[in-house]
Amino acid sequence: MNKFAYLVVASALAVSAFGQGQIDLNNRGLALVNDAAGKPLTGTTFVAQVWYGASASTLTSSFAPSPFRASTTTYPGTWNPAAVGGPGALGTLTGFAPGSTVTLQVRVWDSAVAGVGAAQALSKTAGTGLSETFTYAIPADPLAIPGGMGGLKSFNLAAGGTPVVPEPTTIALGALGAAALLLRRRK
């Protein structure tokens, strides 16, 4: 076997050995997420979740949500995948081999608001954010450092303020009040 053939075979073996592509889940130094007023978003209760799939209509996989940074950060508008509870800076794209292309979307919401999550972000509920879909070509070279968020475009949270979602205790109090009114009317 000549040297060229040896290298081709060795490279193919190396690529197949690694199986699934990696992605850098950071947007630090790239496009930012802004609040509804256009100011780069901060606050650790806000989270960003990266969804991925083969196309914009099949974004069925996701990573754990990453919290945004504290208000004192040097990098407002960025989330921190390496934070506790986050997915880690580099994620594995299950089902996507090096050399393939994956479609991505970022969904943002305030985790401190009950009843709000990725689904609400997808439907553009006030106070949540949804990026345009974008693609990432996973490097075929196993030594290439992963990218990922390079195609992300900056986006704002949907205007309209934080949605008011009753807490369970509020609902319970309301039910008690209604029951009391009913009893009083019967008497």
Next chain:
Amino acid sequence: MNTKSLLLAAFVAAVGAVSGSAQVTSQNIVGYVRLSLAKGYNLIGNQLNNGNNAIGTVLNVPDGTAVYKFTSGKYVANAFVDGAWDAPAMTLAPGEGFFINVPAATTITLIGEVSLTNSKALAAGYNLLTVPVPLAGGLADAAAGGLTAAEGDVVYQWTGSGFAAKEFVDGAWAPSAPTVKVGEGFFLKGTARTYARNFSVN
């Protein structure tokens, strides 16, 4: 990456007379390696032992720096953001290579003791390494890198924008034998084995 300075070793030999005729010599070579980093990705490695070799004690870098180690065929990232490392427990032991991405050109200084006995288990496939002692020269030369080449080995060296490969086939390096600078990291693709590089003052 431009290596500014080789090891400036302070050779501390504490000599004491013990039991009359016996003489015990303590040999500790401490010093530093200063590396000039270009903005963006640089492939370097740690060649000095500072004790725990925690990333925060090995590297003094500007905010926004990210480090990438390569373990079991995958990268592991760690960023220095808002004055803290994401994973402060990460270690950079002598012999470990890593990518470092700096937001602007800078110079870093790695400080520690030359590790006299070094043995690193190489996994089959890709390993991100540096010579575990601060010596420049041929990677496979006994007086420099000390790597025993094996048939099929490929060494990948970072050019600043990609890799240049040198392979060991039919008992010879092609297109030429790899040479390394002080503090330079490199990938070695080969069979599982041990890379031993001991260092003697004599």
